[in-house]
Amino acid sequence: MNVKENIKKLIIKKPLKLDCGKIINNFPLAYETYGELNKKKDNAILIFHALTGDQFVTGINPVTKKDGWWTYAVGPGKSIDTNKYFVLCANVIGGCMGSFGPGHENPETKKIYGTDFPVITINDMVNAQINLLEYFGIEKLFSVVGGSMGGMQVLQFISNYPNKSKTVVPIACTSNHSAQNIAFNELGRQAITADHNWLDGKYNSQSTVPDKGLAVARMAAHITYLSKKGLQEKFGRKLQERDDLKFGFDADFQIESYLRYQGSVFVDRFDANSYLYITRAMDYFDLVKQFNGNLSSAFKNTKAKFFVISFTSDWLYPTQENKDIVIALNAIGANVGFVEIKSDKGHDSFLLDVPDFLKALKNFLDKSYLEK
Amino acid sequence: MNMKPEFKIISDLINENSHVLDVGCGDGILMEYLIKEKKVDIRGIEISKTKVQNCIAKGLTVIEGNAEEDLKQFPDKSFEYVILSQTLQAFFNPEKVINELLRISKQAIVTIPNFGYWKIRLHLLLKGTMPVTRTLPDEWYNTPNIHLCTIKDFVFFSKSKNFKLSKSIALKSNEPSYINNKNLNIKNLSSNLGIFLIES
Numbered sequence: 001m002n003v004k005e006n007i008k009k010l011i012i013k014k015p016l017k018l019d020c021g022k023i024i025n026n027f028p029l030a031y032e033t034y035g036e037l038n039k040k041k042d043n044a045i046l047i048f049h050a051l052t053g054d055q056f057v058t059g060i061n062p063v064t065k066k067d068g069w070w071t072y073a074v075g076p077g078k079s080i081d082t083n084k085y086f087v088l089c090a091n092v093i094g095g096c097m098g099s100f101g102p103g104h105e106n107p108e109t110k111k112i113y114g115t116d117f118p119v120i121t122i123n124d125m126v127n128a129q130i131n132l133l134e135y136f137g138i139e140k141l142f143s144v145v146g147g148s149m150g151g152m153q154v155l156q157f158i159s160n161y162p163n164k165s166k167t168v169v170p171i172a173c174t175s176n177h178s179a180q181n182i183a184f185n186e187l188g189r190q191a192i193t194a195d196h197n198w199l200d201g202k203y204n205s206q207s208t209v210p211d212k213g214l215a216v217a218r219m220a221a222h223i224t225y226l227s228k229k230g231l232q233e234k235f236g237r238k239l240q241e242r243d244d245l246k247f248g249f250d251a252d253f254q255i256e257s258y259l260r261y262q263g264s265v266f267v268d269r270f271d272a273n274s275y276l277y278i279t280r281a282m283d284y285f286d287l288v289k290q291f292n293g294n295l296s297s298a299f300k301n302t303k304a305k306f307f308v309i310s311f312t313s314d315w316l317y318p319t320q321e322n323k324d325i326v327i328a329l330n331a332i333g334a335n336v337g338f339v340e341i342k343s344d345k346g347h348d349s350f351l352l353d354v355p356d357f358l359k360a361l362k363n364f365l366d367k368s369y370l371e372k
Numbered sequence: 373m374n375m376k377p378e379f380k381i382i383s384d385l386i387n388e389n390s391h392v393l394d395v396g397c398g399d400g401i402l403m404e405y406l407i408k409e410k411k412v413d414i415r416g417i418e419i420s421k422t423k424v425q426n427c428i429a430k431g432l433t434v435i436e437g438n439a440e441e442d443l444k445q446f447p448d449k450s451f452e453y454v455i456l457s458q459t460l461q462a463f464f465n466p467e468k469v470i471n472e473l474l475r476i477s478k479q480a481i482v483t484i485p486n487f488g489y490w491k492i493r494l495h496l497l498l499k500g501t502m503p504v505t506r507t508l509p510d511e512w513y514n515t516p517n518i519h520l521c522t523i524k525d526f527v528f529f530s531k532s533k534n535f536k537l538s539k540s541i542a543l544k545s546n547e548p549s550y551i552n553n554k555n556l557n558i559k560n561l562s563s564n565l566g567i568f569l570i571e572s
Contacts, residue, residue, distance in 0.1 A: 211500075305433070326435055327445040338435040339424045360428050367431030
């Protein structure tokens with residue numbers, strides 16, 4: 001676990017009042033940076049990660065030894081060009097890649113927090129990450145960018161700090177979690193808490209972990225990230241290393257084997273309690289309610305230039321929910337561009353090699369960077 | 373660059389530094405032109421994904437959308453000018469669209485390819501097939517233009533719907549001229565494009 005000790009961490013001394021009412025201070029915020037901050041300090045992009053992401057956006061993740069989660073979009077010469085921009089990304093609080101989370105020790109009880117960790121929100125995540133700007137001496141970011149839960153953080157960020165970014169790019173996200181979104185998250189949480197190894201969240205003190213439950217949570221969620229057409233084209237009814245059905249409950253179909261694999265690799269890198277906390281934060285996200293039913297009010301103080309992107313086959317955060325953000329921005333005359341990208345890859349499109357998306361993102365950023 | 377004479381006329385109708393919406397902005401050529409000529413703060417709305425992408429690549433602020441449904445998101449009088457360049461004929465309900473334009477903007481600039489142009493009349497008269505021209509390049513079976521009209525039709529239509537035409541300009545190849553009640557028949561025959569400034 002030496003690699004985990006080498007993770008860059010900012011210890012946030014300033015007290016942070018969480019939405020649940022609790023106050024936290026002296027807590028770690030793990031982060032990573034790519035590229036160089038220029039002299040004018042006007043080339044910084046803060047990327048917000050999605051539910052199961054982390055601060056290791058691109059290159060090889062030192063902990064998992066796999067490619068960073070946004071390697072398609074971020075790197076030298078890519079859409080978010082690290083030759084040009086200084087990229088910052090922090091692990092969200094509640095997470096399990098070094099930032100303050102349920103796997104940490106409670107200084108009062110000297111025990112691992114588990115479910116004693118306070119419930120955190122998207123607002124709390126963003127308010128923790130604003131400290132990075134002060135630490136790096138960045139007065140104003142060039143952009144805040146994120147997909148899915150990262151997009152929710154983008155929206156919350158610019159609402160909380162209207163002058164802290166020149167451009168704003170929410171991708172495949174929503175201004176409030178729908179009943180369907182909450183339902184899928186609840187399914188995942190139930191799978192975890194039903195695992196007898198979960199032990200009311202105190203599994204860290206034992207040698208077992210609720211990996212079965214967490215794997216099921218991941219499998220269910222993974223289906224929601226893909227599209228029916230994408231799944232059908234990739235797997236169809238193809239059988240897994242066999243010529244015929246075996247009349248049993250082994251993975252006969254390739255799709256079963258694929259999902260099992262996705263579940264098994266996920267448990268190696270993710271903490272079950274973090275999964276509970278972060279999905280809860282997403283479910284609680286409702287920027288419309290925060291502004292008494294008027295989403296436009298969330299953005300009324302910002303002059304930032306927005307670019308909203310959605311994907312045709314994303315049924316988890318469908319185009320209409322992204323368009324609602326555009327409509328709210330247009331209603332107050334904000335500077336907003338919008339495009340729906342054609343892709344069969346479902347919600348995951350933003351993480352994958354979707355050339356139209358990668359091109360649009362690059363063009364928007366590079367052109368906007370030249371503007372005064 | 374070979375700038376359309378239509379763009380020059382539109383540009384002349386617009387005040388500097390004004391707030392403009394280009395409905396059906398295509399690849400954003402007019403938007404770029406107006407930014408350069410009039411330093412306008414301009415937004416675009418376009419139905420084609422590819423064209424929206426092209427606009428984004430030029431640094432233009434464009435939203436993908438259908439003007440017949442998506443204009444309602446703009447508040448009343450949120451623009452000084454809204455431009456509808458050779459797009460009116462593609463809408464299911466042109467009257468509704470113009471009413472929307474006049475709701476969200478103080479002034480609307482609408483340009484129409486003139487189906488009364490003599491070359492078009494001659495094409496139908498002599499060839500007996502649906503006219504295909506430079507401004508109307510589609511065949512009858514694949515044209516998006518479901519509500520084509522003549523300059524005269526548009527003037528009559530505006531009168532009947534109480535749309536106040538504060539400027540009516542006819543374009544004959546590259547030559548603009550004003551349209552009035554007396555010369556309407558001539559302009560309707562000799563011009564390939566009509567440009568109208570409508571005030572709300």
